[in-house]
Amino acid sequence: MAKNNKTSFFCKECGYESSKWLGQCPSCKQWDTFVVGDMSIDSDLGINFSTNEEYTPKALAQIQTNKEDKMTTGFKEFDEVLGGGIIKGSLILLGGSPGIGKSTLLLQLCSNMGKNGKKILYVSGEESLKQIKLRADRIGKFSDNIEFIATNNIQIIKNVLLKNEKYDLLIIDSIQTMSMGHDDSLPGSIKEVRETSQFFFKLSKELEVATFLVGHITKEGLVAGPKILEHMVDTVLYFEDDNIKNLRLIRCKKNRFGSSNALAVFEMGEKGLESVSNPSEIFLQGKPSNASGCTITCILDGNRPILLEIQALVTKTSFGNPRRNVNGSDYNRLNLLIAIIEKRLGLPLYEYDIFVNITGGMRVNEPSLDLPIIVSILSSYKNQATDTESIYCGEVGLSGEVRAIDSINIRINEAMKLGYKKIFIPKANLEKIDKKLLSNYNNIEIKPVTNIIN
Ligand code: TYD
Ligand code: MG
Numbered sequence: 001m002a003k004n005n006k007t008s009f010f011c012k013e014c015g016y017e018s019s020k021w022l023g024q025c026p027s028c029k030q031w032d033t034f035v036v037g038d039m040s041i042d043s044d045l046g047i048n049f050s051t052n053e054e055y056t057p058k059a060l061a062q063i064q065t066n067k068e069d070k071m072t073t074g075f076k077e078f079d080e081v082l083g084g085g086i087i088k089g090s091l092i093l094l095g096g097s098p099g100i101g102k103s104t105l106l107l108q109l110c111s112n113m114g115k116n117g118k119k120i121l122y123v124s125g126e127e128s129l130k131q132i133k134l135r136a137d138r139i140g141k142f143s144d145n146i147e148f149i150a151t152n153n154i155q156i157i158k159n160v161l162l163k164n165e166k167y168d169l170l171i172i173d174s175i176q177t178m179s180m181g182h183d184d185s186l187p188g189s190i191k192e193v194r195e196t197s198q199f200f201f202k203l204s205k206e207l208e209v210a211t212f213l214v215g216h217i218t219k220e221g222l223v224a225g226p227k228i229l230e231h232m233v234d235t236v237l238y239f240e241d242d243n244i245k246n247l248r249l250i251r252c253k254k255n256r257f258g259s260s261n262a263l264a265v266f267e268m269g270e271k272g273l274e275s276v277s278n279p280s281e282i283f284l285q286g287k288p289s290n291a292s293g294c295t296i297t298c299i300l301d302g303n304r305p306i307l308l309e310i311q312a313l314v315t316k317t318s319f320g321n322p323r324r325n326v327n328g329s330d331y332n333r334l335n336l337l338i339a340i341i342e343k344r345l346g347l348p349l350y351e352y353d354i355f356v357n358i359t360g361g362m363r364v365n366e367p368s369l370d371l372p373i374i375v376s377i378l379s380s381y382k383n384q385a386t387d388t389e390s391i392y393c394g395e396v397g398l399s400g401e402v403r404a405i406d407s408i409n410i411r412i413n414e415a416m417k418l419g420y421k422k423i424f425i426p427k428a429n430l431e432k433i434d435k436k437l438l439s440n441y442n443n444i445e446i447k448p449v450t451n452i453i454n
Contacts, residue, residue: 009034015190015229071168071210074112075275077265081250082235083258086169089208090257091201093175093229095215096239101248101266101273102214103127105239106171107139108272114143118168121160125152125177125187139272152177152187154199167209172200174214175229197229230254242307242418248273251304263417293380295392296420297372298411299364305407305414307391309359310369312376314352322350328358329373330365337374337396344400344453347381367395368405371424374452389421390447400452404428409437416441424449 010017012035016027024031070085079085086092096102103126110120124132129150136142149160161167172178176188178196186192197213204211215229217238230236236253248266252258266273293312298305317323326334334356342349356373358364371394379386393411394402405411408429415423416437427448438444 007036009036010190012190015194071113071118072116073109074115075109075264077263077275077277078109078250081237081252081255081258081262081264083255083262086210087234087257088168088210089204090234091204091211091213091232092235092237093213093215093233094237094239095217097217100239100241101268102239103173104135104139104268104272105250105266106173106212106214107132107136110146110169110171111136111140111142113169114146117145119166120146120169120171121167122146122148122171122173123157124148124150124173126173138270152179153181154178154196155181158199158203161203161207161209166207170200170204170209170211172211172213174216175200176216193229197232201232238304247276253304263414265418290385292383292385293376295372295375295379295386296390297369297392298414299366299368300407300410305410307414307418308364310372310376311357311359312373312380313355313357314349314377314380317351317353323353324355326356328363329356329369333365333370334373336398337370338377340396340398340400340452341374341377344451345378349377349381352381367403368393368411370394370396371402371426371449371452375424387422390424391415391420391422392424394424394426394449396452402426402428402449402451404432408432409434412446413437416444421445422447426450 008017008019009021011025011028011030012033016025018034021034021036023034025033069088071088072085073079073082082092094102094106103124106122110122113120122132127135127150129148132148132150149157151157157172161170175193175197179187179192180195180199200211200213203209213229213233230253233254234256235258236255238251238253240249240251241247242249242265246268248268250264250266252262255262265276267276268274293314295310296307297310298307300306324331324334324338334354338349338354341347354377356376358369372392374396375386375392391411393405393408395405397403404426408425409432412423412425412433421443422445424447427450430446430448433446438446
Protein backbone atom coordinates (compact mmCIF):
# COMPACT_ATOMS: atom_id res chain seq x y z
CA MET A 1 0.00 0.00 0.00
CA ALA A 2 1.74 3.13 -1.18
CA LYS A 3 1.53 5.90 1.35
CA ASN A 4 2.75 9.39 0.92
CA ASN A 5 3.69 10.53 4.40
CA LYS A 6 3.11 14.24 4.20
CA THR A 7 2.27 16.20 7.31
CA SER A 8 0.65 19.51 6.70
CA PHE A 9 -1.78 21.92 8.29
CA PHE A 10 -5.34 22.19 7.21
CA CYS A 11 -8.39 24.26 8.01
CA LYS A 12 -11.02 22.46 10.06
CA GLU A 13 -13.78 24.49 8.45
CA CYS A 14 -13.11 24.22 4.76
CA GLY A 15 -10.18 21.88 4.31
CA TYR A 16 -7.74 24.46 2.92
CA GLU A 17 -4.30 22.95 3.07
CA SER A 18 -1.05 24.73 3.85
CA SER A 19 2.53 23.69 4.54
CA LYS A 20 2.71 26.00 7.56
CA TRP A 21 0.37 27.06 10.33
CA LEU A 22 -1.80 30.10 9.57
CA GLY A 23 -3.83 32.25 11.95
CA GLN A 24 -6.57 32.97 9.44
CA CYS A 25 -7.67 30.69 6.66
CA PRO A 26 -7.15 32.39 3.27
CA SER A 27 -10.05 30.43 1.84
CA CYS A 28 -12.92 30.69 4.34
CA LYS A 29 -11.51 33.61 6.40
CA GLN A 30 -12.07 31.84 9.73
CA TRP A 31 -9.61 32.41 12.56
CA ASP A 32 -7.76 29.78 14.48
CA THR A 33 -8.99 26.84 12.48
CA PHE A 34 -5.66 25.34 11.40
CA VAL A 35 -4.74 21.99 12.85
CA VAL A 36 -1.86 19.75 12.07
CA GLY A 37 -2.77 16.51 10.42
CA ASP A 38 -1.66 13.68 8.31
CA MET A 39 -3.56 14.28 5.14
CA SER A 40 -2.03 11.50 3.17
CA ILE A 41 -4.53 9.33 1.38
CA ASP A 42 -4.01 5.69 0.81
CA SER A 43 -3.51 5.52 -2.89
CA ASP A 44 -5.12 2.12 -2.70
CA LEU A 45 -8.59 2.84 -1.38
CA GLY A 46 -9.50 -0.77 -1.28
CA ILE A 47 -11.38 -0.48 -4.51
CA ASN A 48 -10.44 -2.58 -7.41
CA PHE A 49 -13.29 -3.10 -9.72
CA SER A 50 -11.68 -4.76 -12.62
CA THR A 51 -13.71 -3.80 -15.64
CA ASN A 52 -13.20 -5.11 -19.11
CA GLU A 53 -12.69 -1.63 -20.37
CA GLU A 54 -9.56 -1.58 -22.45
CA TYR A 55 -7.31 1.30 -21.72
CA THR A 56 -6.60 2.07 -25.34
CA PRO A 57 -6.95 5.66 -26.52
CA LYS A 58 -9.96 6.23 -28.74
CA ALA A 59 -11.08 8.91 -31.18
CA LEU A 60 -14.36 10.62 -30.31
CA ALA A 61 -16.11 8.91 -33.19
CA GLN A 62 -15.33 5.53 -31.67
CA ILE A 63 -16.95 6.39 -28.35
CA GLN A 64 -20.53 5.32 -28.17
CA THR A 65 -23.16 7.41 -26.46
CA ASN A 66 -26.88 6.99 -26.55
CA LYS A 67 -29.93 8.82 -25.39
CA GLU A 68 -30.49 6.44 -22.54
CA ASP A 69 -27.37 7.81 -20.87
CA LYS A 70 -29.61 10.51 -19.39
CA MET A 71 -32.18 9.49 -16.80
CA THR A 72 -35.09 11.73 -15.99
CA THR A 73 -35.65 12.67 -12.35
CA GLY A 74 -39.39 13.11 -12.74
CA PHE A 75 -39.05 16.84 -12.06
CA LYS A 76 -38.80 18.81 -15.30
CA GLU A 77 -36.99 21.78 -13.77
CA PHE A 78 -34.57 19.56 -11.89
CA ASP A 79 -33.70 17.76 -15.13
CA GLU A 80 -32.93 21.11 -16.71
CA VAL A 81 -30.60 22.04 -13.87
CA LEU A 82 -28.78 18.75 -14.38
CA GLY A 83 -28.43 19.39 -18.10
CA GLY A 84 -31.28 17.21 -19.35
CA GLY A 85 -31.31 14.51 -16.68
CA ILE A 86 -28.92 12.46 -14.61
CA ILE A 87 -25.98 11.36 -16.72
CA LYS A 88 -24.92 7.74 -16.24
CA GLY A 89 -21.87 7.41 -14.07
CA SER A 90 -21.84 11.04 -12.98
CA LEU A 91 -21.08 12.16 -9.47
CA ILE A 92 -23.34 14.92 -8.15
CA LEU A 93 -22.90 16.85 -4.93
CA LEU A 94 -26.11 18.21 -3.40
CA GLY A 95 -25.24 20.72 -0.70
CA GLY A 96 -27.63 22.50 1.62
CA SER A 97 -28.19 23.48 5.23
CA PRO A 98 -29.84 20.96 7.58
CA GLY A 99 -33.60 20.68 7.24
CA ILE A 100 -33.77 22.35 3.86
CA GLY A 101 -35.16 19.15 2.29
CA LYS A 102 -32.24 17.29 0.72
CA SER A 103 -33.33 13.85 1.94
CA THR A 104 -36.92 14.58 1.04
CA LEU A 105 -36.00 15.60 -2.50
CA LEU A 106 -33.86 12.54 -3.08
CA LEU A 107 -36.54 10.22 -1.73
CA GLN A 108 -39.05 11.75 -4.13
CA LEU A 109 -36.56 11.30 -6.90
CA CYS A 110 -36.33 7.60 -5.97
CA SER A 111 -40.08 7.29 -6.04
CA ASN A 112 -40.28 8.91 -9.50
CA MET A 113 -37.39 7.01 -10.99
CA GLY A 114 -38.54 3.72 -9.51
CA LYS A 115 -41.69 4.01 -11.59
CA ASN A 116 -39.48 4.09 -14.68
CA GLY A 117 -37.92 0.82 -13.66
CA LYS A 118 -34.61 2.22 -12.43
CA LYS A 119 -32.75 0.29 -9.78
CA ILE A 120 -31.68 2.51 -6.92
CA LEU A 121 -29.74 2.05 -3.71
CA TYR A 122 -30.39 4.66 -1.03
CA VAL A 123 -27.74 4.67 1.69
CA SER A 124 -28.56 6.60 4.83
CA GLY A 125 -25.87 7.25 7.38
CA GLU A 126 -28.17 9.56 9.34
CA GLU A 127 -31.51 7.83 9.72
CA SER A 128 -32.60 4.33 10.59
CA LEU A 129 -34.62 2.30 8.13
CA LYS A 130 -37.75 2.89 10.22
CA GLN A 131 -37.28 6.63 10.10
CA ILE A 132 -36.82 6.50 6.35
CA LYS A 133 -40.00 4.48 6.01
CA LEU A 134 -42.01 6.97 8.06
CA ARG A 135 -40.89 9.77 5.80
CA ALA A 136 -41.35 7.74 2.64
CA ASP A 137 -44.95 7.00 3.66
CA ARG A 138 -45.67 10.72 3.57
CA ILE A 139 -44.21 11.07 0.14
CA GLY A 140 -45.83 8.37 -1.94
CA LYS A 141 -45.38 4.96 -3.47
CA PHE A 142 -42.06 3.22 -3.80
CA SER A 143 -41.57 0.25 -6.05
CA ASP A 144 -39.44 -2.71 -5.02
CA ASN A 145 -36.52 -1.80 -7.21
CA ILE A 146 -35.59 0.89 -4.72
CA GLU A 147 -33.55 -0.53 -1.89
CA PHE A 148 -32.52 1.07 1.36
CA ILE A 149 -29.63 0.45 3.67
CA ALA A 150 -28.69 2.26 6.86
CA THR A 151 -24.94 2.21 7.30
CA ASN A 152 -21.98 4.52 7.24
CA ASN A 153 -19.40 1.93 6.38
CA ILE A 154 -17.92 2.16 2.91
CA GLN A 155 -16.91 -1.48 2.85
CA ILE A 156 -20.52 -2.60 3.37
CA ILE A 157 -21.71 -0.33 0.59
CA LYS A 158 -19.02 -1.66 -1.69
CA ASN A 159 -19.99 -5.25 -1.01
CA VAL A 160 -23.67 -4.55 -1.64
CA LEU A 161 -22.86 -2.85 -4.93
CA LEU A 162 -20.60 -5.61 -6.16
CA LYS A 163 -22.82 -8.47 -5.10
CA ASN A 164 -26.12 -7.31 -6.54
CA GLU A 165 -27.02 -6.63 -10.11
CA LYS A 166 -26.15 -3.24 -11.46
CA TYR A 167 -27.76 -0.20 -9.85
CA ASP A 168 -28.66 2.83 -11.95
CA LEU A 169 -28.43 5.28 -9.11
CA LEU A 170 -26.74 5.42 -5.76
CA ILE A 171 -27.65 7.97 -3.09
CA ILE A 172 -25.31 8.69 -0.22
CA ASP A 173 -27.01 10.65 2.56
CA SER A 174 -24.68 12.17 3.69
CA ILE A 175 -21.01 12.19 2.71
CA GLN A 176 -20.11 13.62 6.13
CA THR A 177 -21.39 10.51 7.88
CA MET A 178 -19.46 8.05 5.72
CA SER A 179 -16.46 6.24 7.09
CA MET A 180 -13.67 4.20 5.52
CA GLY A 181 -14.04 1.75 8.36
CA HIS A 182 -10.43 2.03 9.60
CA ASP A 183 -9.84 1.87 13.35
CA ASP A 184 -8.98 5.55 13.53
CA SER A 185 -11.84 6.66 11.29
CA LEU A 186 -13.67 9.78 12.33
CA PRO A 187 -16.69 10.40 10.09
CA GLY A 188 -17.02 14.02 9.04
CA SER A 189 -13.35 14.81 9.53
CA ILE A 190 -11.62 16.41 6.60
CA LYS A 191 -9.48 13.39 5.95
CA GLU A 192 -12.43 11.04 6.03
CA VAL A 193 -14.57 13.17 3.74
CA ARG A 194 -11.68 13.37 1.34
CA GLU A 195 -11.11 9.66 1.30
CA THR A 196 -14.71 8.60 1.11
CA SER A 197 -15.51 11.08 -1.66
CA GLN A 198 -12.55 9.80 -3.63
CA PHE A 199 -13.91 6.32 -3.13
CA PHE A 200 -17.32 7.29 -4.52
CA PHE A 201 -15.68 9.09 -7.41
CA LYS A 202 -13.85 5.95 -8.46
CA LEU A 203 -16.89 3.84 -7.83
CA SER A 204 -19.25 5.97 -9.92
CA LYS A 205 -16.86 5.99 -12.87
CA GLU A 206 -15.89 2.36 -12.78
CA LEU A 207 -19.30 0.84 -12.11
CA GLU A 208 -21.03 3.52 -14.20
CA VAL A 209 -23.55 4.18 -11.47
CA ALA A 210 -24.75 7.75 -11.13
CA THR A 211 -24.20 8.91 -7.56
CA PHE A 212 -25.68 11.69 -5.46
CA LEU A 213 -23.60 12.80 -2.49
CA VAL A 214 -25.53 14.81 0.06
CA GLY A 215 -23.33 17.42 1.73
CA HIS A 216 -24.03 19.57 4.76
CA ILE A 217 -23.19 23.20 4.64
CA THR A 218 -21.26 25.20 7.21
CA LYS A 219 -22.56 28.53 8.43
CA GLU A 220 -20.43 30.25 5.81
CA GLY A 221 -22.36 28.44 3.12
CA LEU A 222 -19.59 26.06 2.11
CA VAL A 223 -19.96 22.33 1.91
CA ALA A 224 -18.42 21.13 5.15
CA GLY A 225 -15.40 19.27 4.04
CA PRO A 226 -12.51 19.91 1.77
CA LYS A 227 -12.81 22.00 -1.33
CA ILE A 228 -11.52 18.97 -3.17
CA LEU A 229 -15.06 17.63 -2.97
CA GLU A 230 -16.26 20.37 -5.29
CA HIS A 231 -13.39 19.83 -7.70
CA MET A 232 -13.84 16.12 -7.89
CA VAL A 233 -17.55 15.85 -8.64
CA ASP A 234 -19.09 16.49 -12.03
CA THR A 235 -21.92 18.65 -10.78
CA VAL A 236 -22.31 20.81 -7.69
CA LEU A 237 -25.86 21.71 -6.72
CA TYR A 238 -26.91 23.91 -3.85
CA PHE A 239 -30.27 23.63 -2.22
CA GLU A 240 -31.23 26.86 -0.54
CA ASP A 241 -33.93 29.15 0.74
CA ASP A 242 -34.95 32.20 -1.26
CA ASN A 243 -35.15 34.55 1.79
CA ILE A 244 -38.42 36.12 0.70
CA LYS A 245 -41.11 33.48 0.24
CA ASN A 246 -39.57 30.41 1.81
CA LEU A 247 -39.33 28.71 -1.54
CA ARG A 248 -36.61 26.11 -2.07
CA LEU A 249 -34.17 26.79 -4.87
CA ILE A 250 -31.81 24.35 -6.47
CA ARG A 251 -28.95 26.20 -7.99
CA CYS A 252 -26.12 24.78 -9.98
CA LYS A 253 -22.65 25.96 -9.08
CA LYS A 254 -20.76 23.76 -11.48
CA ASN A 255 -21.90 21.41 -14.19
CA ARG A 256 -19.74 19.48 -16.60
CA PHE A 257 -22.80 18.55 -18.63
CA GLY A 258 -24.98 21.63 -18.74
CA SER A 259 -25.44 25.32 -18.14
CA SER A 260 -24.40 26.44 -14.71
CA ASN A 261 -26.95 29.19 -14.26
CA ALA A 262 -30.06 27.05 -14.32
CA LEU A 263 -32.44 27.19 -11.38
CA ALA A 264 -35.22 24.93 -10.14
CA VAL A 265 -37.85 26.22 -7.74
CA PHE A 266 -39.73 24.06 -5.25
CA GLU A 267 -42.20 24.55 -2.46
CA MET A 268 -42.30 22.33 0.62
CA GLY A 269 -45.76 20.92 1.12
CA GLU A 270 -47.48 18.18 3.11
CA LYS A 271 -46.36 15.49 0.70
CA GLY A 272 -42.81 16.66 0.18
CA LEU A 273 -41.49 19.10 -2.36
CA GLU A 274 -43.58 20.36 -5.21
CA SER A 275 -42.14 21.80 -8.34
CA VAL A 276 -43.07 25.45 -8.89
CA SER A 277 -43.16 26.14 -12.61
CA ASN A 278 -44.30 29.72 -12.31
CA PRO A 279 -42.50 31.23 -9.31
CA SER A 280 -43.66 34.76 -10.01
CA GLU A 281 -47.17 33.90 -8.84
CA ILE A 282 -45.86 32.90 -5.45
CA PHE A 283 -43.53 35.85 -5.22
CA LEU A 284 -46.26 38.27 -6.01
CA GLN A 285 -49.10 36.75 -4.03
CA GLY A 286 -49.48 37.75 -0.40
CA LYS A 287 -47.72 41.02 -0.96
CA PRO A 288 -50.32 43.75 -0.32
CA SER A 289 -50.44 46.03 -3.31
CA ASN A 290 -50.78 49.07 -1.08
CA ALA A 291 -47.62 48.43 0.95
CA SER A 292 -45.44 51.45 0.41
CA GLY A 293 -41.75 51.45 1.10
CA CYS A 294 -40.91 47.98 -0.22
CA THR A 295 -38.72 47.19 -3.19
CA ILE A 296 -37.05 44.04 -4.40
CA THR A 297 -33.46 43.96 -5.49
CA CYS A 298 -30.95 41.37 -6.58
CA ILE A 299 -27.58 41.28 -4.85
CA LEU A 300 -24.63 39.00 -5.43
CA ASP A 301 -22.99 36.81 -2.89
CA GLY A 302 -19.83 35.80 -4.70
CA ASN A 303 -21.30 34.67 -7.98
CA ARG A 304 -24.59 33.70 -6.46
CA PRO A 305 -27.56 36.01 -7.06
CA ILE A 306 -29.95 36.53 -4.14
CA LEU A 307 -33.23 38.40 -4.24
CA LEU A 308 -33.90 40.63 -1.25
CA GLU A 309 -36.68 42.87 -0.11
CA ILE A 310 -35.71 46.33 1.08
CA GLN A 311 -38.19 48.05 3.37
CA ALA A 312 -38.20 51.67 4.40
CA LEU A 313 -40.38 53.54 6.84
CA VAL A 314 -40.45 57.32 6.73
CA THR A 315 -42.43 59.02 9.51
CA LYS A 316 -42.74 62.57 10.82
CA THR A 317 -40.20 63.27 13.59
CA SER A 318 -41.84 63.90 16.94
CA PHE A 319 -38.67 65.04 18.73
CA GLY A 320 -36.09 67.59 17.69
CA ASN A 321 -33.59 65.36 15.96
CA PRO A 322 -34.73 63.00 13.24
CA ARG A 323 -33.83 59.37 13.87
CA ARG A 324 -32.17 57.17 11.27
CA ASN A 325 -31.59 53.49 11.50
CA VAL A 326 -30.63 50.73 9.10
CA ASN A 327 -30.85 47.04 9.72
CA GLY A 328 -28.56 44.93 7.59
CA SER A 329 -26.57 47.58 5.77
CA ASP A 330 -24.25 50.55 6.27
CA TYR A 331 -25.55 53.39 8.47
CA ASN A 332 -23.27 56.04 6.97
CA ARG A 333 -24.27 55.05 3.47
CA LEU A 334 -27.93 55.53 4.44
CA ASN A 335 -27.19 59.05 5.70
CA LEU A 336 -25.41 59.81 2.47
CA LEU A 337 -28.33 58.55 0.38
CA ILE A 338 -30.75 60.65 2.45
CA ALA A 339 -28.56 63.71 1.88
CA ILE A 340 -28.57 63.00 -1.86
CA ILE A 341 -32.37 62.83 -1.90
CA GLU A 342 -32.67 66.08 0.09
CA LYS A 343 -30.30 67.96 -2.18
CA ARG A 344 -31.25 66.58 -5.59
CA LEU A 345 -34.98 66.16 -5.13
CA GLY A 346 -35.45 68.98 -2.65
CA LEU A 347 -37.42 66.92 -0.13
CA PRO A 348 -37.47 68.02 3.53
CA LEU A 349 -36.34 64.66 4.89
CA TYR A 350 -34.78 66.41 7.93
CA GLU A 351 -38.30 66.50 9.37
CA TYR A 352 -38.67 62.72 9.13
CA ASP A 353 -37.44 59.64 10.97
CA ILE A 354 -36.18 57.06 8.50
CA PHE A 355 -35.80 53.34 9.13
CA VAL A 356 -34.49 50.89 6.57
CA ASN A 357 -34.60 47.14 6.88
CA ILE A 358 -33.11 44.40 4.70
CA THR A 359 -35.43 41.45 5.17
CA GLY A 360 -34.18 37.93 5.65
CA GLY A 361 -31.57 38.91 8.22
CA MET A 362 -28.85 39.44 5.65
CA ARG A 363 -26.03 41.96 6.02
CA VAL A 364 -25.27 43.53 2.69
CA ASN A 365 -22.77 46.19 1.74
CA GLU A 366 -23.11 46.42 -1.96
CA PRO A 367 -23.27 49.61 -4.04
CA SER A 368 -26.13 48.19 -6.10
CA LEU A 369 -28.33 48.58 -3.02
CA ASP A 370 -28.35 52.40 -3.33
CA LEU A 371 -31.11 52.61 -5.90
CA PRO A 372 -33.54 50.21 -4.16
CA ILE A 373 -32.98 51.96 -0.82
CA ILE A 374 -33.72 55.34 -2.38
CA VAL A 375 -36.80 54.00 -4.16
CA SER A 376 -38.06 52.48 -0.89
CA ILE A 377 -37.56 55.74 0.99
CA LEU A 378 -39.34 57.73 -1.71
CA SER A 379 -42.15 55.20 -1.84
CA SER A 380 -42.69 55.41 1.91
CA TYR A 381 -42.37 59.20 1.94
CA LYS A 382 -44.96 59.62 -0.79
CA ASN A 383 -47.04 56.75 0.56
CA GLN A 384 -47.15 55.21 -2.89
CA ALA A 385 -46.58 51.51 -3.33
CA THR A 386 -44.01 50.46 -5.87
CA ASP A 387 -44.82 48.06 -8.63
CA THR A 388 -44.60 44.51 -7.25
CA GLU A 389 -43.27 43.10 -10.49
CA SER A 390 -40.16 45.25 -10.56
CA ILE A 391 -36.58 44.81 -9.48
CA TYR A 392 -34.23 47.71 -8.84
CA CYS A 393 -30.43 47.61 -8.97
CA GLY A 394 -27.96 50.47 -9.20
CA GLU A 395 -25.33 52.52 -7.47
CA VAL A 396 -26.14 56.19 -6.88
CA GLY A 397 -23.47 58.92 -7.00
CA LEU A 398 -23.42 62.21 -5.11
CA SER A 399 -25.09 64.18 -7.87
CA GLY A 400 -27.91 61.66 -8.02
CA GLU A 401 -26.58 59.89 -11.11
CA VAL A 402 -27.16 56.14 -11.32
CA ARG A 403 -23.88 54.35 -11.98
CA ALA A 404 -23.08 51.02 -13.55
CA ILE A 405 -22.89 47.88 -11.41
CA ASP A 406 -21.16 44.56 -12.02
CA SER A 407 -22.54 41.19 -13.17
CA ILE A 408 -25.68 42.68 -14.65
CA ASN A 409 -26.49 39.55 -16.68
CA ILE A 410 -26.49 37.28 -13.65
CA ARG A 411 -28.92 39.61 -11.89
CA ILE A 412 -31.22 39.95 -14.88
CA ASN A 413 -31.23 36.21 -15.42
CA GLU A 414 -32.20 35.54 -11.81
CA ALA A 415 -34.96 38.15 -11.84
CA MET A 416 -36.42 36.79 -15.03
CA LYS A 417 -36.21 33.17 -13.88
CA LEU A 418 -38.23 34.07 -10.82
CA GLY A 419 -40.80 35.79 -12.97
CA TYR A 420 -40.24 39.51 -12.47
CA LYS A 421 -41.40 41.61 -15.37
CA LYS A 422 -39.53 44.92 -15.08
CA ILE A 423 -35.91 45.49 -14.19
CA PHE A 424 -34.61 48.96 -13.44
CA ILE A 425 -30.88 49.09 -14.12
CA PRO A 426 -28.25 51.80 -14.65
CA LYS A 427 -28.30 53.07 -18.24
CA ALA A 428 -24.54 52.55 -18.43
CA ASN A 429 -25.11 48.82 -18.07
CA LEU A 430 -27.40 48.60 -21.12
CA GLU A 431 -24.77 47.68 -23.66
CA LYS A 432 -23.37 44.92 -21.45
CA ILE A 433 -26.62 43.00 -21.51
CA ASP A 434 -26.44 39.68 -23.26
CA LYS A 435 -29.03 39.82 -26.06
CA LYS A 436 -29.33 36.07 -26.12
CA LEU A 437 -30.43 36.09 -22.49
CA LEU A 438 -33.32 38.44 -23.22
CA SER A 439 -34.47 36.44 -26.21
CA ASN A 440 -35.28 33.53 -23.89
CA TYR A 441 -38.02 35.52 -22.23
CA ASN A 442 -40.80 37.52 -23.75
CA ASN A 443 -42.65 40.39 -22.14
CA ILE A 444 -39.76 41.45 -19.97
CA GLU A 445 -38.96 45.14 -19.73
CA ILE A 446 -35.52 46.53 -19.06
CA LYS A 447 -35.79 50.08 -17.74
CA PRO A 448 -32.56 52.06 -17.94
CA VAL A 449 -32.13 54.81 -15.33
CA THR A 450 -29.65 57.68 -15.57
CA ASN A 451 -30.51 59.83 -12.57
CA ILE A 452 -32.75 59.61 -9.52
CA ILE A 453 -34.47 62.81 -10.63
CA ASN A 454 -36.38 60.98 -13.34
P1 TYD B 1 -35.09 16.88 5.34
O1 TYD B 1 -35.50 16.45 3.97
O2 TYD B 1 -34.80 15.83 6.33
O3 TYD B 1 -33.88 17.88 5.21
P2 TYD B 1 -32.33 17.59 5.07
O4 TYD B 1 -32.18 16.20 4.57
O5 TYD B 1 -31.91 18.64 4.07
O6 TYD B 1 -31.73 17.83 6.40
O7 TYD B 1 -36.18 17.81 6.03
C1 TYD B 1 -37.12 18.55 5.40
C2 TYD B 1 -37.98 19.38 6.29
O8 TYD B 1 -39.21 19.47 5.63
C3 TYD B 1 -38.24 18.82 7.65
O9 TYD B 1 -38.16 19.90 8.58
C4 TYD B 1 -39.66 18.32 7.60
C5 TYD B 1 -40.26 19.05 6.45
N1 TYD B 1 -41.15 18.24 5.61
C6 TYD B 1 -42.36 18.77 5.20
O10 TYD B 1 -42.69 19.92 5.51
N2 TYD B 1 -43.19 18.00 4.40
C7 TYD B 1 -42.86 16.74 4.04
O11 TYD B 1 -43.64 16.07 3.31
C8 TYD B 1 -41.62 16.19 4.47
C9 TYD B 1 -41.22 14.79 4.10
C10 TYD B 1 -40.79 16.97 5.26
MG1 MG C 1 -31.27 14.55 5.63
